[in-house]
Amino acid sequence: MKVTVDEAKCCGAGQCVLIAPEVFDQREDDGIVILLEPEPGEEQHALVRVAAAVCPAAAIGLS
Amino acid sequence: MSLNEQVLSYPIPGDAALEPPAEWAELRGKCPVAHVKLPSGDQATLLTRYEDVKQVLADPRFTRRLNAPDAARMSAEGGGVFNSEMATIIPDGGEEHQHWRRLVGKWFTAKRMTALRPAMAEIAERLIDDMVKRGRPGDLKASLGFPLPVYVICDMLGVPAADRDRFSYWSDTLLNLTRYGQAEIEAAQGEFVQYMSEHIAAKRAEPGDDLLSALIAAGGPEDGGLSDIQILVTGMALLVAGHETTANMIGKMVSMLLADRSRWERLLADPSLIRTAVEETLRLDANSGFGLPRYLREETEVSGTVLPRGTTVVCSMAAANRDESAFEAAAEMDLSRSPNPHLAFGAGAHSCLGQALARTELQVVLEVLLRKLPSLELAVPVEELERVEGLAVGGLRTVPVRW
Ligand code: HEM
Ligand code: SF4
Numbered sequence: 064m065k066v067t068v069d070e071a072k073c074c075g076a077g078q079c080v081l082i083a084p085e086v087f088d089q090r091e092d093d094g095i096v097i098l099l100e101p102e103p104g105e106e107q108h109a110l111v112r113v114a115a116a117v118c119p120a121a122a123i124g125l126s
Numbered sequence: 127m128s129l130n131e132q133v134l135s136y137p138i139p140g141d142a143a144l145e146p147p148a149e150w151a152e153l154r155g156k157c158p159v160a161h162v163k164l165p166s167g168d169q170a171t172l173l174t175r176y177e178d179v180k181q182v183l184a185d186p187r188f189t190r191r192l193n194a195p196d197a198a199r200m201s202a203e204g205g206g207v208f209n210s211e212m213a214t215i216i217p218d219g220g221e222e223h224q225h226w227r228r229l230v231g232k233w234f235t236a237k238r239m240t241a242l243r244p245a246m247a248e249i250a251e252r253l254i255d256d257m258v259k260r261g262r263p264g265d266l267k268a269s270l271g272f273p274l275p276v277y278v279i280c281d282m283l284g285v286p287a288a289d290r291d292r293f294s295y296w297s298d299t300l301l302n303l304t305r306y307g308q309a310e311i312e313a314a315q316g317e318f319v320q321y322m323s324e325h326i327a328a329k330r331a332e333p334g335d336d337l338l339s340a341l342i343a344a345g346g347p348e349d350g351g352l353s354d355i356q357i358l359v360t361g362m363a364l365l366v367a368g369h370e371t372t373a374n375m376i377g378k379m380v381s382m383l384l385a386d387r388s389r390w391e392r393l394l395a396d397p398s399l400i401r402t403a404v405e406e407t408l409r410l411d412a413n414s415g416f417g418l419p420r421y422l423r424e425e426t427e428v429s430g431t432v433l434p435r436g437t438t439v440v441c442s443m444a445a446a447n448r449d450e451s452a453f454e455a456a457a458e459m460d461l462s463r464s465p466n467p468h469l470a471f472g473a474g475a476h477s478c479l480g481q482a483l484a485r486t487e488l489q490v491v492l493e494v495l496l497r498k499l500p501s502l503e504l505a506v507p508v509e510e511l512e513r514v515e516g517l518a519v520g521g522l523r524t525v526p527v528r529w
Contacts, residue, residue, distance in 0.1 A: 074227060074475055077236030077482040089235040093228035116465035119477035121184070 064108050065126045066115075068098045072122040079118055083110040087123075096122060136162035136172060136440065137416060143511035143522055144382055146412040150174055150445040159431040162440065165304055168198035170419065170438040174445035176452035176469070178429050182441055184474025186219045188420035197421040198438035200518075201304055215359040219475070227479065229344060229352060230360060233282065233337045234479055239486040242278070246487060249277050250494040258529070263505035266525040270495075271376035275487055279368030283361060284336030285325055292321070297366045301518045322361050326354075337364070364480070372484045374514075374521030376491050379407040381525050382459070383492075385508045392461055394500050397493065403461040404488045409447045409468035410459055413513055413520035417442040418472060443469040499529040 066086065075094030079087035086107055088097040103111055115123040138147045153160050153174040162172045173179050182188050191197065193214060217223040250270065257269035273290070280287040299306050299314035306314075326338060333339035338361050344351035352360065383389045383403065393399055422437040433439065447468045450456045471478035478484065495502060504511075505526035512523040 072475075074477055075231035075235065075479075076471075076477060077234070077239070080236035081239075081482065081485070084236075089237065090232075091235075092232055094231035094235045095228065113465040117467045119471060119473050119481070120475065 064103060064111065066098060066101050066103060066111060067124040067126075068096045069120075069122045069124070070095050072120045074120045074122075076119050079114040079123060082114040082117070083107060086111055087114065133169070134160060134162045134172070136164055136170065140412060140513065142509065143513050144378070144385055144412060144508060146444065146448060150442070150448060154445060154449055158429045159433070164198055164440075165201040166199040168438070170198045170440050171433060172417075172440050172442060173428065174442050174449075175429065176446040176449035179441040179443055179446035179469055180473045182420060182428060182439060183418065183443075183469070183472050183476070185426075186475070187424055187426055188422055188439060190218050190419075190476070191421045191423075192419055192438070194421050194436075196436045198419070200416070200419065215355055216363060223475065225350075226352065226356070226360075227475070229341065230337070230364075231479055233340070234482050236482050239482045242483075243486060243490055245281075246274070246278060246490045247494055249274055250491055251498065254494065254498050258499075262528040263526045264528070266380055266527045267373075267377040267522060268524070270491065271380075271525065272373045274376065274491060275368055275372040278483070278487060279365060282337050282368075283364060284329065284334045284338055285361075285365070289321075292317075293365055293369060296321075297369045300366055301370050304515070318362060319358065322358050322365075326358060326361065367478075368480055368483065370519045370521070372480075372487050374519055375408070375411070375484070375488060377522050377525040378411055378413060378520075379404065379488055379492065380495065380502075380527070381504065381508075381511055381522060382407045382410065384502065384504045384527070386459075387503060389459065389461060390496075390502065393492070393496055397496060399461045400489050400492050400496075402464050402466065404485060404492060405466040405468065406459055406461055406463050408470040408488075409453070409463075409466055411447075411470060411520070412444055413522070414444040414470060415520040416440070416518045417444070443472070502527055502529045 073096045075089065077089055077094065079096060080089055086100045086103045088099055089095065090097055112125065115125050138149050140147045158173065158175045158178055160172045162170055164170055173182060217226050253270045253273055257264040276290045276293065277287050280290065296314050296318040299311045329339045330342055333343060338357065341352055341357045341360065347353050383393065393403055418441045420439045420441065422433055422435060422439060425435050426433050447470065448456045471481040505528045514521045514523055
């Protein structure tokens with residue numbers, strides 16, 4: 064699984080961080096998403112899919 | 127006469143406090159782009175399907191410029207929060223909005239919210255202890271739902287929680303679409319502006335460790351910060367937004383979970399469901415309020431219907447959240463539903479800035495209630511719960527409980 068994030072779209076809602084804190088974080092200075100793990104391990108896949116599905120800005124891409 | 131020809135009055139009255147009006151399903155099925163008449167008498171276009179609502183909320187052509195001369199007014203009295211001039215001071219879109227969002231948004235990150243948890247839990251425990259001391263039955267809304275979010279937001283903004291009765295009144299005049307006359311609304315807004323200006327002046331003189339002090343410290347627009355008036359309006363907006371929405375949702379969430387007590391028991395048995403249960407109550411909130419109005423600057427198509435420029439659209443997130451084409455068994459409450467991409471916080475660039483805070487507050491309240499009052503139940507039959515009418519943000523009048 065490859066994860067991408069679109070910083071321009073991200074509205075800093077933090078849903079991804081709450082759901083998959085090992086894959087996503089937020090910048091201290093503006094709350095925009097930081098991708099910690101572009102190719103997360105198997106055990107994270109389900110969480111990452113949930114995060115992508117609920118991201119209000121549709122800023123998380125999976126391939 | 128079918129729904130297609132008839133002009134529905136909006137908001138559609140709901141008979142039961144926690145149940146959706148039957149019209150929603152009918153509209154989604156047969157008339158997803160419906161003409162409605164607002165309390166002001168003006169006409170608007172109501173959207174009820176998940177895909178449409180999600181698309182429109184995230185589409186910058188649908189603006190929040192509800193003060194445009196040909197935009198529909200929400201209510202005869204002027205329309206409170208949606209039509210107010212104040213709403214135009216926070217940038218509506220594009221880079222300026224993003225800039226504002228990022229300056230303020232850093233106070234609402236998931237990590238900061240996690241850090242606030244212990245303090246929130248302490249406030250919740252204290253409020254519950256006080257309610258228990260006063261004896262059964264208690265009103266969960268007045269005892270816990272209202273005070274908790276106010277303490278939290280006051281603390282973030284560095285304003286004294288002791289002034290909360292005044293904030294409540296000011297918020298109410300902004301959010302209640304029908305209860306107040308224009309003169310009263312204007313007077314209340316004047317007082318609110320006055321209060322917040324004095325507060326900001328005080329912070330300027332003596333900064334604290336709070337959001338407003340940080341916005342002031344960021345400097346003016348020339349330094350990449352906000353203008354004085356923007357700081358003022360941001361403070362007011364956060365106080366209002368952080369107040370009624372979550373406060374009402376706490377009461378509705380607990381009512382929904384107690385309405386069928388097997389839900390409460392399931393959560394007692396498995397508190398790891400708290401997170402998904404909170405999302406599911408947000409999704410199924412049939413009394414979430416007015417919905418979101420948008421003003422269309424250019425001709426656009428939604429669900430095959432051409433909407434002319436100048437149309438005012440109302441997005442019903444609550445109706446969209448029950449759309450069978452987006453959620454399996456959409457009418458059922460599934461406490462473990464995941465993913466749950468509901469639209470209770472909107473969608474796109476404007477989606478709720480405070481959603482991490484709201485979610486954290488709801489989760490903490492539920493967690494503490496389950497722990498401290500496992501025997502909690504509604505003290506009246508569900509049918510006797512009453513909606514507050516006329517609010518942009520829906521709520522219940524009281525939430526009588528015993529334990
Ligand atoms: C359950 C509680 C809440 C609900 C259901 C809720 C709902 C919403 C919705 C639907 C929007 C979108 C408005 C639009 O698109 O025009 C919104 C925006 C907003 N909310 Fe919330 N909200 C809640 C709690 C909060 C809290 C606790 C705060 C902060 C203290 C907050 C601050 C804001 C702000 C500042 C915006 C405007 C964002 C922007 O324009 O970029 N909300 N909220
Ligand atoms: S959930 Fe989406 S919008 Fe929110 S922080 Fe993560 S990427 Fe950004």
